[in-house]
Amino acid sequence: MSGDKWDVPRHQGIQLEIVALAIVGITIMASVNIPFANNLNLADEGLIVRIYIHESGGFQPDAILVKVGETTKLTLMAMDVTHSFVIPELGIDTGPIKAGHTEVIELTPKEAGTFTIYCGVLCSPEHHLMKGKLVVTR
Amino acid sequence: MRLRVAILLAITILSFGIAIPIVAQTPYPVAQVQATHIDSSEVGETPRVIELKAFQFGFEPERISVGVGESVIFRVESLDVTHGVYIDGFDIFVEVPPRQTVDIGPIKFDVPGKYKIRCATTCGPLHPFMVADVVVEPNQPLYIFTGLTIAASTATLLYVGSGVGRRKILGIPIDGEIDLLGNLPGSIRYLLKRILQWRGLQFILILPNIFVFMVIFAAAFVGNPMGNLNFSIAVVWILWFAAVEFMILFASRLWCAMCPIPAFGEWLNRMRLSTVWSIRKLVSLNKSWPIRLDNMWILALGFLGISLIVPWLVTRPVVSGLLFLILIIVAFVIHLVYGGRYFCLNICPASGYIGHHSVASILAIRPRDESICERHVGKECIRGSPSGYGCPWKRYPGGLKCNTYCGLCTECLKSCPLENMTVKLRMIGKDIAEVGVKLKPRADEAWMGFIRLALAPFYMLVFFGPFFWIKDWGNMGVNFGANLLTVHLLMPTSAGFTNWLMWAAIVSSTTLVIFPGAFFIFSWLARRAADIKDVSSKDVFLGFSNALTPYALMLWVSFAFSLVAINWAYPLRAFSDPLGWGWDLVGTSHIKWNPLLADLIPYIQLPIVLFGLALAVDLTYKIGINMFKEHRKAIKATSIMSILYAAVALSFMLIIMG
Numbered sequence: 001m002s003g004d005k006w007d008v009p010r011h012q013g014i015q016l017e018i019v020a021l022a023i024v025g026i027t028i029m030a031s032v033n034i035p036f037a038n039n040l041n042l043a044d045e046g047l048i049v050r051i052y053i054h055e056s057g058g059f060q061p062d063a064i065l066v067k068v069g070e071t072t073k074l075t076l077m078a079m080d081v082t083h084s085f086v087i088p089e090l091g092i093d094t095g096p097i098k099a100g101h102t103e104v105i106e107l108t109p110k111e112a113g114t115f116t117i118y119c120g121v122l123c124s125p126e127h128h129l130m131k132g133k134l135v136v137t138r
Numbered sequence: 139m140r141l142r143v144a145i146l147l148a149i150t151i152l153s154f155g156i157a158i159p160i161v162a163q164t165p166y167p168v169a170q171v172q173a174t175h176i177d178s179s180e181v182g183e184t185p186r187v188i189e190l191k192a193f194q195f196g197f198e199p200e201r202i203s204v205g206v207g208e209s210v211i212f213r214v215e216s217l218d219v220t221h222g223v224y225i226d227g228f229d230i231f232v233e234v235p236p237r238q239t240v241d242i243g244p245i246k247f248d249v250p251g252k253y254k255i256r257c258a259t260t261c262g263p264l265h266p267f268m269v270a271d272v273v274v275e276p277n278q279p280l281y282i283f284t285g286l287t288i289a290a291s292t293a294t295l296l297y298v299g300s301g302v303g304r305r306k307i308l309g310i311p312i313d314g315e316i317d318l319l320g321n322l323p324g325s326i327r328y329l330l331k332r333i334l335q336w337r338g339l340q341f342i343l344i345l346p347n348i349f350v351f352m353v354i355f356a357a358a359f360v361g362n363p364m365g366n367l368n369f370s371i372a373v374v375w376i377l378w379f380a381a382v383e384f385m386i387l388f389a390s391r392l393w394c395a396m397c398p399i400p401a402f403g404e405w406l407n408r409m410r411l412s413t414v415w416s417i418r419k420l421v422s423l424n425k426s427w428p429i430r431l432d433n434m435w436i437l438a439l440g441f442l443g444i445s446l447i448v449p450w451l452v453t454r455p456v457v458s459g460l461l462f463l464i465l466i467i468v469a470f471v472i473h474l475v476y477g478g479r480y481f482c483l484n485i486c487p488a489s490g491y492i493g494h495h496s497v498a499s500i501l502a503i504r505p506r507d508e509s510i511c512e513r514h515v516g517k518e519c520i521r522g523s524p525s526g527y528g529c530p531w532k533r534y535p536g537g538l539k540c541n542t543y544c545g546l547c548t549e550c551l552k553s554c555p556l557e558n559m560t561v562k563l564r565m566i567g568k569d570i571a572e573v574g575v576k577l578k579p580r581a582d583e584a585w586m587g588f589i590r591l592a593l594a595p596f597y598m599l600v601f602f603g604p605f606f607w608i609k610d611w612g613n614m615g616v617n618f619g620a621n622l623l624t625v626h627l628l629m630p631t632s633a634g635f636t637n638w639l640m641w642a643a644i645v646s647s648t649t650l651v652i653f654p655g656a657f658f659i660f661s662w663l664a665r666r667a668a669d670i671k672d673v674s675s676k677d678v679f680l681g682f683s684n685a686l687t688p689y690a691l692m693l694w695v696s697f698a699f700s701l702v703a704i705n706w707a708y709p710l711r712a713f714s715d716p717l718g719w720g721w722d723l724v725g726t727s728h729i730k731w732n733p734l735l736a737d738l739i740p741y742i743q744l745p746i747v748l749f750g751l752a753l754a755v756d757l758t759y760k761i762g763i764n765m766f767k768e769h770r771k772a773i774k775a776t777s778i779m780s781i782l783y784a785a786v787a788l789s790f791m792l793i794i795m796g
Contacts, residue, residue: 013337013413020341020411024348031352035360035717048720056363056624077720080364080619081261082220082233096220096235099260100367100711101728102720122236123219124617 045104046073049132051083051097053124059117059132068112068138077102084120087134096121109136142777143299146292153289156281185209185244190255190270192234193217194262194617196606197255197270204274206250211243222258225272227737231258247272251279252795253737254602256704263365263453263619264609266705271604273796283744283791290748291784294755299773304763307565307756316563320506334551334561335525341412343396351398351462353716358459362718363619363627365453369716372708375452380698382492386691387566390499391492394545399465400481403473404530417522422477427484434582437490442589442649444487446642448597449612454628456620479530483543494586496541498566498688498753503546504538506560511536519550519559526553535559540569542583567753570684571760579680585654587686592653594693595790596645602700603793611641657683660782664775673765681765682779685757689783692750693790696743700794703742704733740794747787754783 050060056079066072076085078097085094085103094103109115117132190212191198204210214223216234223232223242227249234240247253257268297303305312316322319331333339350373358370365371382393405411407420450457469481482489505511511519519535522528526549529535533543535550536558550559600608615634618627630638661679670678707729712718714727721727735742758779762772 013410013415016338017411017413020338023345024411027345027349028352031349031356034353034356038719050719052363053618055618055627056620075720079362079367079718082235082259096233098220098233099364100715100718121220 045075045102048075048077049085050077050079051085051119052079053081053083054126054130055124056080058130059119062117062132063135064117064133065135065137066107066109068109068136071106071108073104073106075102075104081123082121083123086118086120087115088118089115090134093120107134109134112136112138142773143296146296146299150289150292150296153285153287153292156285185211187211187213187241190214190223191217192221192223192257192268194219195257195264195268195609195613197268197604199270200604200606201271201273202255204247204272206274206276207246207248209244209246211241212245212255213239213241215239219261220259221261221268224256224258224733226253226256226733226739233259247274249737250274250277251737252277252740254604256733256736258731260364260366262617264449264613266366266453266708267601267609269602269604277796279740280791280795283740283795284788286744287748287751287784287787287791290751291755291780291787294752295773295777295780298756298759298776301769303756307567307571307760308752310565312565312568312571314565315568317506317560318563319560330561334548337412337414337526337552340395340547344398344401347396347398348401351466354462355459357712357716357718358455358462359622361455361621361716363455363621363624364718365455365619366705366708367711367715367718368455368621369712369718370455370458371453372705372712373716374458376701376705377709380702382488383691383694383698386492386495387499387695388501389546390496390501390541391545392501393492394482394489395547397482399462399486400469400473400479402466403470403481404479406470407473407477407530408527414522414524414527417527420477422473423475424477425475427476427478427480431484433484433580434490434494434586436484437487437493438582438586438589440485440487441490441586442646445589445593445645445649449609450614450628453613454620456622456625456628459622478532479545480532482545483531490586491590493542494583494590495687495691495694496544497569497684498691499541500563500566501546502541502562502564502569503535503544503548503550503559504562505536506558508537510556510558514556514558516555518553518555522549523553523555525555526550528553539572567688567757570687570757572764579677581680584680584683585650587683587690588654588657589649591686591690591693591786592649593645594690594697595786595793596648598693598697598700598790599793602704608641608644611637611644614638656782660779664778667778668762668766668771668774670766670771670775678765678775681761682758682775685754685761685779688757689750689754689786692746692753693786696746696790696794699742699746700739703735703739705731706734707731743794744791747790751783751787755780758783 047064049064052058052060076094076097078099078101080099082096082098084096086092090109092105092107094105097103113136115134115136117134119127119130186208188202188210192214212223214234216236216238219236221234223234224230225245228245230242232240232242251274253272253274255270255272257265261268303309319327354370354374357368361368361370385392407422409415409421444451447457451461465486468485472481472485517536520528529550530547531543531545538544600612614630615637616628616630620627658679661682662675665675665678708731710726710729714723714725715721755776759772759776762775763769766772766775
């Protein structure tokens with residue numbers, strides 16, 4: 001009944017507290033790093049292109065650099081609705097890719113130049129504005 | 139009296155009488171498996187072609203009538219993006235590409251009832267709620283459900299009227315309690331005591347949830363803007379939401395014990411994460427909580443406010459993320475200023491409904507022997523001791539009679555030097571049965587109950603019903619998902635915003651005025667019918683509203699069950715791919731979306747709803763006895779109220795099967 005604190009020594013249990021605090025700190029720091037743990041399981045799948053509706057960003061990235069004659073693996077992921085990945089000039093058409101799904105293709109461009117990438121499946125009001133670039137260098 | 143019994147008996151038998159011969163004749167509902175393309179030569183007659191248009195986010199027509207045994211082909215055309223078609227009870231998952239028409243079938247519905255056509259390909263934020271109804275007629279199950287509902291109501295009335303159940307709720311003794319730290323065998327008791335008195339218990343429960351919340355923030359702010367591919371929507375609004383609804387019945391406010399939102403504030407107050415240090419003076423500005431805010435109004439209206447934006451909250455990651463971030467910040471500030479769980483008691487919108495329904499829970503922390511508490515001067519349960527802090531929820535555990543504001547933090551189990559605090563299991567609604575004029579009736583708690591009860595069938599109708607217009611109004615007509623980086627996509631048109639205002643008007647008026655108004659009318663009629671003079675209409679109204687607590691909970695459990703049964707795959711996928719970026723951490727990221735027992739969902743919901751209905755009737759009678767002191771008056775009043783309760787159940791039946 002006397003005083004504002006019980007007769008509990010200030011340092012009692014402090015070791016446990018420090019451990020607990022450290023655990024919380026590590027938990028938060030680990031979780032903050034989550035977005036940076038990108039490409040966790042796609043290490044072998046080459047370049048990842050995420051396909052959003054145009055309003056949400058379109059092709060991410062929208063420019064891909066490759067070399068003539070070299071085989072490049074591309075992993076295409078539809079992010080929000082069903083999309084497709086089409087490069088008419090190179091005869092590439094993945095067909096519809098459902099949201100949350102990926103399609104892996106291999107490119108071996110024979111000539112240099114810049115080729116436009118389109119989405120071939122109606123996905124949003126700005127679907128016709130979805131464009132990307134495949135830049136093939138020597 | 140005999141006349142009443144005769145009438146009730148007659149209605150009960152008639153209702154069963156309608157139901158049973160139909161049950162005998164109706165083919166047993168089993169999930170049917172059919173291929174999408176059946177050789178037409180196998181089918182006798184030419185199947186009827188039903189034209190169905192699919193668009194973001196509904197079907198046209200919304201409701202389709204089919205005859206039992208009729209063969210139909212659904213000719214589905216997508217008006218905008220890629221959609222898909224799934225039909226409850228059939229193993230059909232067909233994609234419908236944009237602006238194309240696909241024939242699905244022939245399909246034969248052998249069992250009458252209502253089936254839903256659901257979109258099977260993620261097409262936008264409201265995709266999980268893109269639904270059409272197929273009613274297979276004659277709709278015998280609806281008649282069965284109706285008959286059983288009426289029978290349940292009248293049968294319960296007969297039961298309470300007979301006086302058999304005076305000290306029982308639906309057959310289970312009110313006073314029957316299991317003292318988990320007293321009645322159980324020695325070894326289990328010892329183990330439970332060690333766990334519940336362990337200082338690290340709450341910390342260990344909260345820690346994983348801190349990690350989960352950080353994942354929610356990462357996913358909500360930078361993850362995939364499509365809700366069902368994002369942890370912050372898929373796990374929170376399917377798994378967590380349903381888990382809490384189920385948990386309330388069995389574990390009261392256990393979520394509140396493990397909630398990370400107030401954790402940082404509470405740890406700051408105590409300057410400790412789990413051990414006991416200074417218990418008298420918490421680190422805070424020590425302001426007193428304003429008396430005007432010491433009620434449930436903010437909780438109730440906060441929950442209503444959430445409901446106004448719920449179509450966005452449960453489909454747009456950024457909205458969920460922002461809500462939780464705001465709650466954590468507000469909780470922290472409140473702990474800093476006032477010291478103690480005032481955020482949980484008076485601000486948190488989830489706290490309102492979890493606390494409200496926890497009254498009906500079978501679990502409760504109570505003093506073992508109140509007389510010991512009365513004689514004991516130390517009152518460590520409020521003031522704290524070297525073993526435990528004083529109740530952070532500002533209750534007096536020694537006199538605890540009600541779960542509403544007890545967060546199961548177990549501090550009182552640790553601080554009591556006489557070990558007089560314990561955990562009890564008891565029948566659902568025990569505390570409600572003791573409500574009467576003893577406890578002052580509260581309008582804030584009553585309205586929390588009205589809002590909860592009115593919203594359960596409403597959500598069932600809006601989210602899983604076929605009526606696109608109301609979903610669109612609530613959604614403000616915006617078709618885009620959004621994380622923090624694309625939040626600007628949520629800007630509605632003025633027409634969309636106007637429609638939202640109409641949605642807000644519908645939700646608010648239904649929960650704040652229409653349903654409470656109906657409840658008041660029935661309470662007034664009940665008072666008239668029972669010729670009650672000494673209790674005012676207002677007290678009857680507020681007193682009886684307590685009986686809604688377990689009823690509303692059962693309705694919400696039904697809704698949550700259907701949500702999980704249909705969409706269980708999304709949270710499982712989100713564990714492997716929380717940000718929706720294509721990861722596969724534990725191998726579950728491509729689990730197929732495959733509704734479980736979809737055609738049987740209404741049959742599982744039926745007994746849950748009827749259980750709630752029976753509880754409402756029984757508890758109304760118990761409350762009536764406490765208020766009016768006379769059996770005849772209580773039974774008359776309960777009979778009138780049971781009409782309203784049955785009407786609520788019937789509307790739910792209509793929504794799920796009609």
